[in-house]
Every structure is written in structure tokens, then in C-alpha cells.
Amino acid sequence: ETGVTQSPTHLIKTRGQQVTLRCSSQSGHxxxxxxxxxxxxxxxxxxxxxxxxxxxxxxxxxxxxxxxxPNYSSExxxxxxxxxxxxxxxxxxxxxxxxxxxxxxxxxxxx
Amino acid sequence: GEDVEQSLFxxxxxxxxxxxxxxxxxxxxxxxxxxxQEPGAGLQLxxxxxxxxxMKQDQRLTVLLNKKDKHLSLRIADTQTGDSAIYFCAETFRxxxxxxxKGTRLHILP
Numbered sequence: 001e002t003g004v005t006q007s008p009t010h011l012i013k014t015r016g017q018q019v020t021l022r023c024s025s026q027s028g029h030x031x032x033x034x035x036x037x038x039x040x041x042x043x044x045x046x047x048x049x050x051x052x053x054x055x056x057x058x059x060x061x062x063x064x065x066x067x068x069x070p071n072y073s074s075e076x077x078x079x080x081x082x083x084x085x086x087x088x089x090x091x092x093x094x095x096x097x098x099x100x101x102x103x104x105x106x107x108x109x110x111x
Numbered sequence: 112g113e114d115v116e117q118s119l120f121x122x123x124x125x126x127x128x129x130x131x132x133x134x135x136x137x138x139x140x141x142x143x144x145x146x147x148q149e150p151g152a153g154l155q156l157x158x159x160x161x162x163x164x165x166m167k168q169d170q171r172l173t174v175l176l177n178k179k180d181k182h183l184s185l186r187i188a189d190t191q192t193g194d195s196a197i198y199f200c201a202e203t204f205r206x207x208x209x210x211x212x213k214g215t216r217l218h219i220l221p
Contacts, residue, residue, distance in 0.1 A: 004153075033208075033209075035211075040213070041213055041214075042115070042199050042201075042211030042212050042213045042214050043154065043199075043211045044211075045208040045209060045210070048208065056208050058208060090153055090154065092154075098141070098142040098159060098161075098203070099156065099159070100156065100209065101156065102146075102153040102154040102155070102156075103153050104152055104153040105152075105153050
């Protein structure tokens with residue numbers, strides 16, 4: 001059984017660009033949540049997808065959007081990148097909210 | 112509001128017990144969690160406790176929950192160098208999302 005995987009591991013973009021981050025959920029998990037972890041902070045909830053539908057959203061602007069596919073893998077898209085978007089982006093998959101399994105994250109640097 | 116508070120740093124001698132404390136905000140939280148994050152890695156779920164429990168023990172880990180004071184603690188017995196990491200306390204908020212604290216960095220002294 002493979003765990004949660006994310007790609008790419010590192011990414012460098014410039015302000016104003018767009019980025020897509022990918023997450024493959026653990027086998028059998030139908031829920032994917034995305035978090036942003038700024039340096040020295042705890043993860044902040046961005047949104048959650050359950051069976052391809054958005055199922056809750058944190059305090060992030062609409063330029064943060066996502067998708068979940070029929071195989072439950074997911075994408076996080078960020079448009080019009082800002083310097084403050086530099087962070088570790090974590091994906092977590094679960095069958096139930098109480099047991100989320102995290103991937104290793106994608107480190108995004110915005111210059 | 113949504114706020115999980117924990118001290119930022121804890122230093123413990125190898126072999127001693129570590130106790131990491133946390134206060135949370137949502138009295139209706141269903142689950143409370145402890146996650147571990149090692150340098151450059153994602154989060155590892157250590158343990159969680161259901162809100163109607165007072166205590167949960169799992170090998171070297173003991174979680175205590177005081178619902179009245181909204182206080183959660185994690186005790187690590189016989190702390191080892193491999194326990195050096197950042198520990199995050201987290202709560203479910205309105206059963207809709209998980210809110211994390213800023214993390215407590217555990218440093219092990221030889």
C-alpha cells in the first residue's frame with residue numbers, strides 16, 4: 001500500500017505566475033485536504049475535496065482552487081502568485097476526518 | 112475564533128519524560144490530535160483522542176484531555192534522540208476542518 005505522494009518536491013516561481021501542485025491519495029482514501037505551512041507556522045487549512053466535490057474551505061482567496069479526480073488524486077492551483085504564497089504545501093488523504101495521512105509536501109518559493 | 116496555542120520550545124534530557132501542552136478553542140471539537148514533523152518532512156499522525164475521553168495511552172505516549180479547561184497534553188516517556196521534532200496540537204473545528212497550533216520544537220539534551 002503506497003502512502004500519500006506529492007509532486008513536485010520543490011518549485012520556484014515568480015510573482016504573477018500560476019502553479020499546479022499534485023497529490024496522489026493513499027489507496028482507498030476518498031477525501032483529500034490541502035494545507036499551507038509557512039515557515040515557523042502550523043499548517044493552515046486551504047480546502048478539502050470529497051468524491052470530487054469541494055467539501056469545506058479555509059480563509060484563502062479564490063485564486064487558490066482545486067480539483068479532485070475520479071481516482072481521488074487531487075490538484076491545487078494557485079493563480080497570480082504573491083511572495084507570501086511561499087510555503088510548504090501539504091496534502092492529506094483520509095477516509096474519515098479524524099485520521100488524515102500527510103504527504104511529504106511541495107516546497108514553493110515565489111521570487 | 113480559531114486558535115490553538117502551544118509553547119514554541121521545549122528542552123528535555125534524554126531518558127526523561129517530555130510534556131507538551133496545548134490549549135484549544137472549540138468546545139465542540141470532536142477529535143484532538145498530536146502530529147510530529149521532522150525536518151524537511153510532512154506531518155506524521157502520532158495519536159488522537161476523542162473528546163469524550165480523558166486519557167489515551169499508546170506505548171510511550173500518553174494524551175491527557177481536560178475539556179473544562181480546553182487543555183490537551185502529550186507526554187513522551189523515556190525521551191530519545193529520535194523524538195527530536197516539532198509537535199503540533201490540532202483540533203477539529205465545527206467538524207469541518209482541522210486547526211493546527213504553531214508547533215512545539217522538542218530539543219533533546221544528551
